[in-house]
Amino acid sequence: MILMALYRALMISAVQLIHPRRFGDARGWFTEVYSEPAFAKLGIDCRFVQDNHSLSVPKYTLRGLHFQTPPRGQDKLVRCVRGAIFDVAVDIRKGSPTYGQWVGAELSAENGHQLFIPIGFAHGFVTLDDNCEVTYKCSDTYAPESDGGIRWDDTAIGIDWPMPAGTIPELSAKDAVQQLLADFDSPFPYDGRPLAPLA
Template structure:
């Protein structure tokens, strides 16, 4: 019997170090296929967030331009989050999150059907991510970062206000979202 892997996966690439520093393989199609990740990445994005507590999200693209994402932080530390928005999913509206940093080298794979967002936990964070489709403005969507039904713990101090884009400040709540994403039989599970 084949184990059904969670659709959102925390990837922990090995680092091989010596006196010069370290080397790591951040993406290998055959290695990722063994994890059940068989998408083809066609676009790489890179962002710089200068102030601590910059929050970007929760974002997704609707079909036919949905995006699988492979996210990593190459400078600083972020808290990266995925929210299940697949219609019919037993874990609809639930989230998982992980701390990604330049130091730990972890990556988060977020498949189509999940909203994605992150908050920076220090100043001057740089994030890169691979996408399985190019940016399509007509398919750009989002959910409120502070939706009370999702109730994400963004790891910010009590009373701290995040730095938001004008668009992210007014995204709709999950309750008013009619999801175009279908459940694929793999419920969201805690990150390993």
């Protein structure tokens, strides 16, 4: 029941923007946000074992860029269920031809889009509304000993966060002092899956 995006690359991109179909009538709508067989057809065959749900009260709250290192890496399937966010994935796979490059998409309660972010990518988002709620599925549970991050404003990555010039986002104390990409010795190998523009 899920209408998936078609991909421009010959191979399926590592990071995928997914467009679940909504079936609506006078009552509202219904959508199937996850189906193991449908996702497997896209090459997403991980097993999700944890669901997370966050609330970010102020507009321009920024969370990221986060990842867990092997052997506790996490594939993530992210969606926004209230408000809107700009969701980002950064390639941190050693040897990848797109190492340090990023892709991003707006996810909102209105559009229903989801972003699949596999192991080997740092993840972050900034909220575009007040009181945003985000849910995401993970393929491993939280492991503080494997918790890692990269600075959200690293100029070597150059993420174009959609915030007015001069805006200082709301950050956690941890995210304000994350390491730069240049100081990061990646434990993630390149697996041959390309990072392509999001469809």
